[in-house]
Amino acid sequence: MIGIIDYGMGNIRSVYHAFEMIAAEVTICNNPADLANAERIVLPGVGAFKDCIRNLRAGGFIDALHQAVFVQGKPILGICLGMQAMARRSFEGGEHQGLGWINGDVVHLQPSDVSLRVPHTGWNDIRFNPECPLFEGLPAAPDFYFVHSFYLKCDDDTDIVATCDYGKPLTAAICRGNIFATQFHPEKSQDYGMKLLENFINWKSSC
Amino acid sequence: MLKRRLIPKLQIKQTRNGTKPRMVLVTTIRFEDFIEIGDPISQAKIYEAQAADELIFLDLDAALQERAILTELVSRIAEEIFMPITVGGGIRCNEDFRQLLSSGADKVSINTAAVEDPDLIRRSSDSFGTQCVVLSIDYRANGNGTNQVYIKGGRVKTDMDPVRWAVEGERRGAGEILLTCIDRDGTRLGLDLQVIREVAKEVSIPVVASGGCGLASHFVDGFIEAGADAVAAGTYFCFKDENPMQTRSQILNAGIPIRLHS
Amino acid sequence: MKRCTRCVLPQTHETIVFDNEGVCNICRQHEYKQTVIDWQARKKDLENLIDLYRGRYDYDCIVPFSGGKDSTWTLYHLVREYGLKPLVVRLDHGFLRPNLIENTLRTVRELGVDMHVFTPNWKVVQKLMLQSFLEKGDFCWHCHAGIFSYPMWVAVNYNIPLVFWGEPSAEYTAYYSYGQAEEVDEKRFNRYINLGITAEDMFVRLEGDVAERDLKPFSYPPLKLLRKLNYRSVCLGSFIPWDVKRQSEIISRELGWKGDEVENVPKGYEYEKIECYLQGTRDYIKFIKRGYSRPCHLASIDIRNHRLKRDEAMGMIETHEGKRPPSLGILLEYIGLTEQEFMEIALSHQVSPYQHDTGKTMPGKKVHDFDSWPRYGAMPRKQAEIQLERWNRRNEVFLRAAAGG
Numbered sequence: 001m002i003g004i005i006d007y008g009m010g011n012i013r014s015v016y017h018a019f020e021m022i023a024a025e026v027t028i029c030n031n032p033a034d035l036a037n038a039e040r041i042v043l044p045g046v047g048a049f050k051d052c053i054r055n056l057r058a059g060g061f062i063d064a065l066h067q068a069v070f071v072q073g074k075p076i077l078g079i080c081l082g083m084q085a086m087a088r089r090s091f092e093g094g095e096h097q098g099l100g101w102i103n104g105d106v107v108h109l110q111p112s113d114v115s116l117r118v119p120h121t122g123w124n125d126i127r128f129n130p131e132c133p134l135f136e137g138l139p140a141a142p143d144f145y146f147v148h149s150f151y152l153k154c155d156d157d158t159d160i161v162a163t164c165d166y167g168k169p170l171t172a173a174i175c176r177g178n179i180f181a182t183q184f185h186p187e188k189s190q191d192y193g194m195k196l197l198e199n200f201i202n203w204k205s206s207c
Numbered sequence: 208m209l210k211r212r213l214i215p216k217l218q219i220k221q222t223r224n225g226t227k228p229r230m231v232l233v234t235t236i237r238f239e240d241f242i243e244i245g246d247p248i249s250q251a252k253i254y255e256a257q258a259a260d261e262l263i264f265l266d267l268d269a270a271l272q273e274r275a276i277l278t279e280l281v282s283r284i285a286e287e288i289f290m291p292i293t294v295g296g297g298i299r300c301n302e303d304f305r306q307l308l309s310s311g312a313d314k315v316s317i318n319t320a321a322v323e324d325p326d327l328i329r330r331s332s333d334s335f336g337t338q339c340v341v342l343s344i345d346y347r348a349n350g351n352g353t354n355q356v357y358i359k360g361g362r363v364k365t366d367m368d369p370v371r372w373a374v375e376g377e378r379r380g381a382g383e384i385l386l387t388c389i390d391r392d393g394t395r396l397g398l399d400l401q402v403i404r405e406v407a408k409e410v411s412i413p414v415v416a417s418g419g420c421g422l423a424s425h426f427v428d429g430f431i432e433a434g435a436d437a438v439a440a441g442t443y444f445c446f447k448d449e450n451p452m453q454t455r456s457q458i459l460n461a462g463i464p465i466r467l468h469s
Numbered sequence: 470m471k472r473c474t475r476c477v478l479p480q481t482h483e484t485i486v487f488d489n490e491g492v493c494n495i496c497r498q499h500e501y502k503q504t505v506i507d508w509q510a511r512k513k514d515l516e517n518l519i520d521l522y523r524g525r526y527d528y529d530c531i532v533p534f535s536g537g538k539d540s541t542w543t544l545y546h547l548v549r550e551y552g553l554k555p556l557v558v559r560l561d562h563g564f565l566r567p568n569l570i571e572n573t574l575r576t577v578r579e580l581g582v583d584m585h586v587f588t589p590n591w592k593v594v595q596k597l598m599l600q601s602f603l604e605k606g607d608f609c610w611h612c613h614a615g616i617f618s619y620p621m622w623v624a625v626n627y628n629i630p631l632v633f634w635g636e637p638s639a640e641y642t643a644y645y646s647y648g649q650a651e652e653v654d655e656k657r658f659n660r661y662i663n664l665g666i667t668a669e670d671m672f673v674r675l676e677g678d679v680a681e682r683d684l685k686p687f688s689y690p691p692l693k694l695l696r697k698l699n700y701r702s703v704c705l706g707s708f709i710p711w712d713v714k715r716q717s718e719i720i721s722r723e724l725g726w727k728g729d730e731v732e733n734v735p736k737g738y739e740y741e742k743i744e745c746y747l748q749g750t751r752d753y754i755k756f757i758k759r760g761y762s763r764p765c766h767l768a769s770i771d772i773r774n775h776r777l778k779r780d781e782a783m784g785m786i787e788t789h790e791g792k793r794p795p796s797l798g799i800l801l802e803y804i805g806l807t808e809q810e811f812m813e814i815a816l817s818h819q820v821s822p823y824q825h826d827t828g829k830t831m832p833g834k835k836v837h838d839f840d841s842w843p844r845y846g847a848m849p850r851k852q853a854e855i856q857l858e859r860w861n862r863r864n865e866v867f868l869r870a871a872a873g874g
Contacts, residue, residue, distance in 0.1 A: 013285045013311045021289070023696075046308075047336050114411070116209070117436065119338045119382055121413050123210045123260055123466045139648075143210060143466045145291055147313070147338045165208055188291050188313065190258055224676045231673045240866050245670030253667065256659035422821045448605045448758065448818055450665050452644060456484045457821075467486070 002026040002201065003038025005065075007055040010044035010081065011187070018187035022198050032064030040201065041065070041074055044187075045081025049090040049106060049150070052081050053098060062099070069101075069179060077200050078181030083174065084152055086181055092150050102174055102181075104154035111167030119149040126172045126184070128162035133203045134173065134180055134196055135162070142192040144172070144184035151183060178205055210466045211430050212260040212437035213451050213458070215444055216417060219247050219280070219296075220267045230276060233267065234442045236393035238345070238361035241267075244445045251284050257451040260466060261291040263316070263385070263415075263439055267360065269297025278310045285311025293341055293385070299324075304331050308339060316341040316385055319358040322365055322372075325379060332380030341415075342376035343385040344369050346402070354402060361389050370405045377410045384410060385439065388418035393442045395421025403433035415439050423449070423457035430463045470760055470823060476769035477782045481759035481820045483661070484643040494643045499773045502639070502647045508710055515708035518701065519551055522631040528556040530631040533620040534584070535559065536573040537744045539635035541726055542716040543705045547633060548580045549723075556629055558620045560686075561588040562612040564745045567838050568729045572743075575725045587619055593683045595848045596856065599804040600675055603860045605664045606758050606818025608804065609751065610671070614663045614687040617653070621690050621702070630700040636713075637706040641766065653702040655689045678855065713740065713770070730836040731763075732794040735785055738767050746842045749794030749833065756791045757815040760823035764789040792833030799844060805853025817864070 002019050006012050006028050019026040019042075029035055043065075045052050056062055068074045078086050087098040090106035098106070109118050125141040128134075135142075146164065152171045154160055162173035162182075173182045180200060186193035222231045222243060232250050233241040244250075247264070254262055264284075266277045274297065281294055294307050295316030304315045315335075321328055321342055332340045345361055346354045346369040356367040373384045386406055388399040396419050403416040416435035420426055420443040429438040444450060458465045471480040474491035486494045523529050532547065532555040534540040547553045557577065577584050594611045601610030624632055634653045638645050644661045645651040659667070666674070668688035672681050717740035720726040728739030732749025742748045742763065752762040768782035777785075801811060812827060819825060 011285075011308070011311060011313065013282070013309070014289070014313075017286045017311075018289055021287070046313075046339070117411050117413050119412075120209065121338065121383065122212050122436065125208065125210075146209075147291070149336075149338065185291075187289055190255070190289050193289060222673070224673075232670075236866050240863075242863055243673050243676065245666065245673050249667040249669040250665075252655075253659040253663075253665055256656040257661075257665070424821055444665060446604055448607055448664065448820070450661065452660070453483045456486045456643070457480075459486050460480060 001038050002040050002042060003029040003035055004042045004044065005029050005035075005061060007052070007059045007061060009047045009052055009055055010079075011046055012044060014187045015042060015044045015079065018194065018197055019201075022194055022201070024197075024201050032060045035064050035068050038068075039074060041068060041076040043076060043078045043082035043085065043181075045079065045083075045085060047081060049081065049084060049092040049098070050094070050096045052085050053096060056085065065099070073178050073205065075178045075180065075200065075203055075205065078179075079187070080148060080183060080185055083181030083183055084150065086174075086179065087152050090150065101179060102152070102154065102159055102176065103156070104152050104159070104171070106150050107153050108150055109148070109166070109170075113167045116167050119147055120151075120166050120170075121147045123189075124164045124166065124184075126162045126164045128173065132161040132173075132175050134175065134182075134199050136199050137195055138192055144182070144186065144189040144192060146172075146184045148183060208464050210260075210464050211435075211458075212415075213426065213455060213465065214261045214263055214415060214437050214439040215250075215254045215259050215451065216263045216265065216439045216441035217247060217250055218265045218267050218441060230280065234393055234445050235267075236442075238389050238392055240393070247280055248283055248287075251288050254451065255288045255290060258455075258466070259290065259451045260437070261293065262288065263293045264295070265316070266294075266296030274298070274303050274306055278306050281307055281310040281312050295341070295343055295385075300327070301331055301334050304335055304339070308335060314339050314341050314383065316343040318343040318345065321376065322356065322358050322367070325375070328376060328379040328381050332382065337380050337382035337412075340381050341383045341385050342373070342381035343387070344372055344376075345387045345389050347389045357389060369402060370409055373406045373414075374409050377412050381412060383413045383415060385415045385417065391419030392417075394419055395442060397421065397425045398429045398433065398435075398438070400428055400433040403429065403435050407434040407436075413437065417441070423454050424461075426454060426458055427461040427463060430458070431461070473769075475779070476772045477765055477779065477786060478769050479759070479761050479765070479823075481761065481823050482642075486643065495639075495641070495769070496773060498639045498643065498647050502710060506647060506710075511708045515705075518631070518703070518708075519553065522701075523553065526629055527627065528583070528629045529553040530555050530633050531558050531620050531624055531629050532556070532633050533558050533560075533616060534573075535616070535744045536565070536569045536576070537742065538713060538717045538720065538726070538728075538740045541572070541576055541720050541724065543633055543635040544576065544580065544582070545720055545724060546705065546709070548582065555582055555633070556623070556627065557582050557584040558623050559584065559586045560612070560615045560619045561586055562609075562615065562745065563588070563591065563594055564747045564842075566729065566743060566746050567841055568727055569744050572724075572726050576720075579724050585623060587686065589615060589686055590683060591846050593679050595803060595846070596675065596678050596852070597671065597687075599806075599848065599853060599856050600671065601664065601666070602804065603814060603856065604666070604674065606754060606815055607664055607751075608747075608754075608800065610664055610666065611687060612745075614658075614668065617658050617662050618668075618689045619686050621695065621700075622686065624700060624702075625690050625694050625698060628698065630698045632700070632702040634702070634704045635706060636711055637704040640706070640711060640770070651704055651707055653704060655692060658689050675856075676859070712774070714774070714776070729838075732796060732836055733789055733792050733833050734763055734767070735789050741767060746838075747796050747800055749796045749836075750800045753791075753794050753797060754815050757812075757825045758818045758823070759820045760825065761786070762790050791829070792831045794833045795835045795839055796842075799842065802844060802847040805848035805850050806857070810857070814860075
């Protein structure tokens, strides 16, 4: 059972239907208690960082997530703002604390090449670590859909499993143990996105 | 590398045929002369299968109807379509944004309401993020080398120039510009490259160009000559043996970075 | 017109992309097919798939059947190699040739199989033919849509979940590659089979000329129904390497399958496209739109299989392509158009950069059974005019707009 966290931000519907389309059992988690039913968790997100953290806190999700992810070891997939929330802090609209699961900060996209527009909107290809189970069965440089103005700048490269090029390499996906996250939207990336979601569902924590 | 985008434009309207009310997809010519060409859900699924990069849905009856029709359509589409969707047509306030975004739309396009109440751009981008706000600009040529922005589906002339309005829209918080040349809409004569180029030069947000594609080479021109980030086409795929996958190959063969289908 | 440096497909071919050596993606797909795919593993996949369904239903599978070389081979292989009990399903598109009918009789009697034939309402078919020719420059919508959706309704209605098609599309186009599992499903139907028009869309476009339920055989069953069935709809050519020449030889030997003369197709290719007597006209329209047709496809496949050299291929297509086929007269009767109207419509669908020169057209040869092809059911001109008038009205607006009006 996949549990999608609904904290009032993010296109829950699209994520829900995407899992439905790949014939997964999926449910919406409106409150922390619902997490108990989920074997795997998805944290979507669209909008502003500070609202995201505030809503998660107000919904009582912060502790429940900590419990599920670090104590129970449930696999979690963060998407877009959901990935950024996992950072130490973000500089969007001031400085705000994140969940602190990943050693990195969320900073504004400022490509030195002025022809590169912000937000980074559209399909961009990623280079990924072939060992990472999220990308199994995908061709060498698959395109995914990105739409963001801020990105997760990791302290070091160990957590980064995929990058995309936008003036310079940007973090496209991270993985640490049972924590997965993507800057791009797999639920908006058609066939390759669906494959990635399938891979997330099938991932077994043996590594 | 970021790819250019190919975006089918789907315009919906109440049908003129038959006894049952039904929303159908139409193409337009210069914003008049509607031709009914299909069912919105069916066509959305087709474009999904053909790996279009995004879809734009415009409710042309929006003045007459509430957002309920569009919201319902978006909900049904979200069940089977897994690519970004922009929705527009009669959007007037943040509540409209909220309804559509939570039904499954990724971006909401505002046109008349933004001209009548420019603060809406700031309010909506503050609430939902700039990436959700598309400023849709329709314009016609004046005949003396200048252009004019029109609202209310091309029926009411404003005193604004499309390039200046695009710049102001960005300043106020829009995340993308959807630029449509009414004179070329549905004519299949090619895009209005000059104006697109000017807008693309003046703004630093993505520009989606629309109005006039009739050949694959028109798309190529829009990307190379005019510097558009994306080209939207309403008529192009409907009356020819062409589909996004074929067009995409032709664009690739011209050396433009565009996603090769899944 | 730019052509692949290896085969002879031109840039107007659907989905073609040339790499920096000028070699097309279809050729590269073929390389992949020959060198990268583990056909042993794929064969095992086929056996596993068959085992999931064998013996559990009234029929082990459905084999959609035209009677051409591919569906005949598919049927033959599944019955003889795997001992399956298939339900053979044919959609009678209306233009079956006498030799094909005889081939079919020989095949089904020799193999011993049940066959289900559906012939759609001719009056509906005619309207669909004219409408799709107007809208997409291709009069075969009823056939494309019907062939791929009707058998799925049979699957649903008769509870036969496994459907085996023949040739994978990667042999011709890059809508799918050999690397991907090509499921013959609604997505594929929408991707390129139905010309971008579903039955629901056709209903809107015809503005009430046909009823919704008249279009049901051409509509794809809802995914929910198919999933309930636990369906799988696959190409045999995804599991075994497709080789049309070899396969044709085998069915000729084992089933007495005979090839046929086809309009504008050179000698030596009698195994190809023998099912439909309007095939020559279909090819002619393709030539008007895209500047190439059947001989180019045949030559390209032969080049890839090292059976033909490129300069020989160019010679062949120069000799055989672009001639006006006698079957065109029959099509014009069936859809109620004059030849001038036909040409005007076909020309409006040209794919850039090809520009057709009508002045260069030579007449093509009649094939041997031409006089035996049925010519019942010409379209009344008044009906054609209803559809034509709509199209003309729309085009007038385009032309006026183009003239700055």
